[in-house]
Amino acid sequence: MSKKKILITFVDSFSIVDHLKKEFTELSIDVDVYITNNSGHWLHRYFFKRINKLAKAFGLLPTHIDLFWWCPFSFEKFRDREFALRIEKFKPDLIFCIHGQQFGETILNVTKITKIGWYVEPNPDYNELIRHARLFDLYLSYDSRSVELLNGLNIRSEYQSHVASPSDFYVIPGSTKEIDVLLYGAWSPWREAVLFAAYQATKNIALYGNGWFKNCTIFSKKDLLSIHRGKEIIGSDLNQVINKSHIVLNAQRLKKSTTGLDTRAFDVLASGALLLTDAPTDLFRHFRDKEDLLVYEDSEELPKLIKYILEGGVEIDKIRRTGREKVLQGLTYRDLCQKISQKFLTD
Structure with missing residues (x-):
């Protein structure tokens, strides 16, 4: 046949x-x-x-x-x-x-x-x-x-x-959490607002993406240089840096332009990382806030929330584990x- x-x-x-x-x-x-x-x-x-x-x-x-x-x-x-x-x-x-x-x-x-x-x-x-x-x-x-x-x-x-592709995004045993907050993606006004809010909580941030130096209006060039690590990161390099991060911060490129959830959520959770994300409607088809990941509504709440997470106020390991299991069971x-x-x- x-x-x-x-x-x-x-x-x-x-x-x-x-x-x-x-x-x-x-x-x-x-x-x-x-x-x-x-x-x-x-x-x-x-x-x-x-x-x-x-x-x-x-x-x-x-x-x-x-x-x-x-x-x-x-x-x-x-x-x-x-x-x-x-x-x-x-x-x-x-x-x-x-x-x-x-x-x-x-x-x-x-x-x-x-x-x-x-x-x-x-x-x-x-x-x-x-x-x-x-x-x-x-x-x-x-x-x-x-x-x-x-x-x-x-x-x-x-x-x-x-x-997600579990052969590309997976837990790397023994990874040291060297980065407080990771955000990867091209610049958009909403992403800059979200990242700047995170910057008020910690300066230990890793940023990857295009268009940031050309388009930024909130960050100073000096501050942006201190956190921007590259225009692009993909594949095994991306999986490694996700595994080295306490928090992976996600912001949909175009706020409220779609009910759909972008690919980062699935990749990050498959890597066994803690995802802190805004919440398009379709996110709740798959995941639950405070169970599989953490959700924020507005950038203003991020400084306090990120400090709370980094100070141990959240059961991070449990959320990471259940989020990853959710992806591996059908996504x-x-x-x-x-x-x-x-x-x-x-x-």
């Missing part, structure tokens, strides 16, 4: 793709991956892109317009054509599109192959979401508000949270891939 095949698409080579490929492969499913941002023709990379950038810099072209949209070698048209060729060559039994930036509308509209979409980022444009969700046999979203909207329009949709990439396989890739 021949193996089932799945084609996974995403905008870039992020770890989410590697985790899915690994777990589907272990289920004896053939996997092909199409990374859309790597699919541009050389004409686009070396000529069209530069001309577009210059035209926009001089105000001659709106930021959302491609001057060469009509050309078969434009980014959009070439990418869609490559997607169609990949489908024709690989002949998958299932197409799994992880959505942030949508693409391939024409191909997805005509193919008879079963298609699943999975939205994993905040979506400010619900009209666009609705249009693309209609292309799929099933549209998954990490945001329950989107699911309710789509189902109300008779578009088949289900809630699917982010999940992993293996669980997700098994669910998809059983529903769509079994005879």
Whole structure:
């Protein structure tokens, strides 16, 4: 009996793709991956892109317009054509599109192959979401508000949270807690407010992320330099620094823009760390405050709360343990891939 095949698409080579490929492969499913941002023709990379950038810099072209949209070698048209060729060559039994930036509308509209979409980022444009969700046999979203909207329009949709990879995020025995508070993620106004509040409780902070020096309005450059340790941290390095931290502080990038819970919560808890996080609505589908993690509502409460935690006022070990167990009992990439396989890739 021949193996089932799945084609996974995403905008870039992020770890989410590697985790899915690994777990589907272990289920004896053939996997092909199409990374859309790597699919541009050389004409686009070396000529069209530069001309577009210059035209926009001089105000001659709106930021959302491609001057060469009509050309078969434009980014959009070439990418869609490559997607169609990949489908024709690989002949998958299932197409799994992880959505942030949508693409391939024409191909997805005509193919008879079963298609699943999975939205994993905040979506400010619900009209666009609705249009693309209609292309799929099933549209998954990490945001329950989107699911309710789509189902109300008779578009088949289900809630699917982010999940964790326990082979990448795990407890490292004997790790010394050298850092009081860790926050990782790109700058946003809400994250800066949260981090500055934490800074009032302790100066022993590790910050990783892009855009902080360019955009900060509250921190002085001197103070920011004292805590910023790098623009990016991923993989085993991230797991190590999580294990070295008393508290991992999480703040959704766009406050209250989504009911969905970002991937950090699942990764941090899988690492056996104490997560202190704001609380989008969907957090409570999976976790309980003061049992699996700790929740804050406003940045103003953080200085007192962080001091209380660091002074031993919270049963940290118990919360860490139950939070990790909660993730390992159904919130992993293996669980997700098994669910998809059983529903769509079994005879």
